[in-house]
Amino acid sequence: MWKRDEAVKPTTGPSILPTGPAVQSQPSSTSASSAEARQQIGRDVVNIGKSVVIKGELNGSEDLTIEGQVEGKIELKDHVLTIGANGKIKAHVFAKSLIVLGEVNGNVTASEKVEIRDGGSVDGDIVSPRVAIAEGAHFRGSVDMQRKSGQQAPGQQPRPATQPAPPAQTAVQIAQPVAR
Amino acid sequence: MAFSDLFARLRKDEDDADAGADSPAQPTKALARFLAGLGTRPQPVLLDLGPVVGSNVTFFGEEVGCKILVEDLSKDIDRHVHQAKVDALPAFFDTRFPQESDTIDGILCWDIFDYLERAAAERLARQLTRMLRPDGVLLAFFSTADPRSAIRPTYTRHVVIDRAHLQYRPYKAARAKQRPLLNRDIQRLLEPLRITENVLLKTNLREVLFRKPAAASVAPSAAPQAGR
Numbered sequence: 001m002w003k004r005d006e007a008v009k010p011t012t013g014p015s016i017l018p019t020g021p022a023v024q025s026q027p028s029s030t031s032a033s034s035a036e037a038r039q040q041i042g043r044d045v046v047n048i049g050k051s052v053v054i055k056g057e058l059n060g061s062e063d064l065t066i067e068g069q070v071e072g073k074i075e076l077k078d079h080v081l082t083i084g085a086n087g088k089i090k091a092h093v094f095a096k097s098l099i100v101l102g103e104v105n106g107n108v109t110a111s112e113k114v115e116i117r118d119g120g121s122v123d124g125d126i127v128s129p130r131v132a133i134a135e136g137a138h139f140r141g142s143v144d145m146q147r148k149s150g151q152q153a154p155g156q157q158p159r160p161a162t163q164p165a166p167p168a169q170t171a172v173q174i175a176q177p178v179a180r
Numbered sequence: 181m182a183f184s185d186l187f188a189r190l191r192k193d194e195d196d197a198d199a200g201a202d203s204p205a206q207p208t209k210a211l212a213r214f215l216a217g218l219g220t221r222p223q224p225v226l227l228d229l230g231p232v233v234g235s236n237v238t239f240f241g242e243e244v245g246c247k248i249l250v251e252d253l254s255k256d257i258d259r260h261v262h263q264a265k266v267d268a269l270p271a272f273f274d275t276r277f278p279q280e281s282d283t284i285d286g287i288l289c290w291d292i293f294d295y296l297e298r299a300a301a302e303r304l305a306r307q308l309t310r311m312l313r314p315d316g317v318l319l320a321f322f323s324t325a326d327p328r329s330a331i332r333p334t335y336t337r338h339v340v341i342d343r344a345h346l347q348y349r350p351y352k353a354a355r356a357k358q359r360p361l362l363n364r365d366i367q368r369l370l371e372p373l374r375i376t377e378n379v380l381l382k383t384n385l386r387e388v389l390f391r392k393p394a395a396a397s398v399a400p401s402a403a404p405q406a407g408r
Contacts, residue, residue: 022265025199046228104226130242131234131237131238131241132234132238133232133233133234133237134234135233137232137234138232139232140232140250140251140252141240141249141250142247142248142249143237143247143248143250143252144241144246144247144248145242145245
């Protein structure tokens with residue numbers, strides 16, 4: 001038997017649910033997780049566990065911590081996104097604030113702040129009014145602290161860091177806890 | 181404390197060799213001129229060839245208003261050394277930079293040329309002059325001391341304290357500095373850029389500020405030579 005709590009830890013509300021029509025996963029596990037997530041409205045931080053792999057678009061309206069893997073696009077425009085030490089992100093990220101302790105491969109746009117902590121790694125272009133990079137952090141790309149988030153200077157092309165999966169093919173893969 | 185912890189800590193100290201966090205601030209004459217050269221544009225694009233330093237990103241991004249591109253060449257050099265492919269560095273530099281010609285307003289080379297042999301330095305210089313916008317500025321440091329005096333090879337992390345001071349923080353390198361370049365060699369290396377400041381500091385470091393003449397756009401033949 002697998003422990004459902006280890007797969008997705010919805011310490012909170014339901015807003016980490018992937019968007020898009022197609023959700024491919026173990027039917028029982030996702031529906032159970034979503035139901036559980038819906039029941040826990042009212043808490044503030046969502047935690048995606050390290051065994052979770054998400055491919056597609058991730059939207060949210062509350063703070064989120066990711067310890068697993070996400071490929072595609074993450075939008076948390078009014079909230080704080082934390083990439084934990086085990087988190088591996090290959091995605092375009094839009095958030096109010098981003099804290100990176102794990103790996104991010106993709107362009108990042110934050111309306112308030114981007115923090116890359118010791119051991120954290122970002123490969124991609126950052127657009128944010130405030131950027132803090134700790135010693136011991138890895139960063140390769142560009143930093144633009146001038147423009148408001150979401151705007152792109154004329155003639156500037158974002159670094160093609162990742163190829164986000166189209167939303168229509170959104171799939172949630174619960175990697176580890178598959179009941180067999 | 182267990183012995184393993186103790187040894188791990190000692191090993192980490194040795195590896196980092198980054199004990200310069202409390203080293204004194206060193207004066208710099210050319211940085212202020214470099215910043216003045218950048219200041220003529222609304223949002224200058226700055227290419228930093230050194231390791232990423234958080235406080236520098238804040239300084240150049242918030243205070244100067246630059247868009248910063250970080251391309252840490254010391255990692256590239258180390259990788260080539262570890263793979264015993266130092267001879268491939270000149271060709272590597274030909275395709276290293278995806279930036280288009282005449283798009284960069286300022287380049288911070290720091291002391292990266294000190295770690296390159298002539299062929300690699302020339303190919304890197306060619307790419308830098310290609311990317312630099314006419315009237316753009318390039319700041320490079322050149323050691324005048326004999327590199328053989330160094331016991332353990334180190335790179336230097338240049339931390340901007342303010343417009344007139346830098347802090348040098350050494351950290352472990354896979355390769356020692358090469359033979360120092362003469363003034364004439366430095367001038368020729370980055371032609372057609374013009375030297376506008378050349379300051380020899382008491383630390384035996386030569387700070388050289390280059391400017392690309394307005395009409396000196398590099399000929400198309402020197403554009404990125406991918407696939408050569």
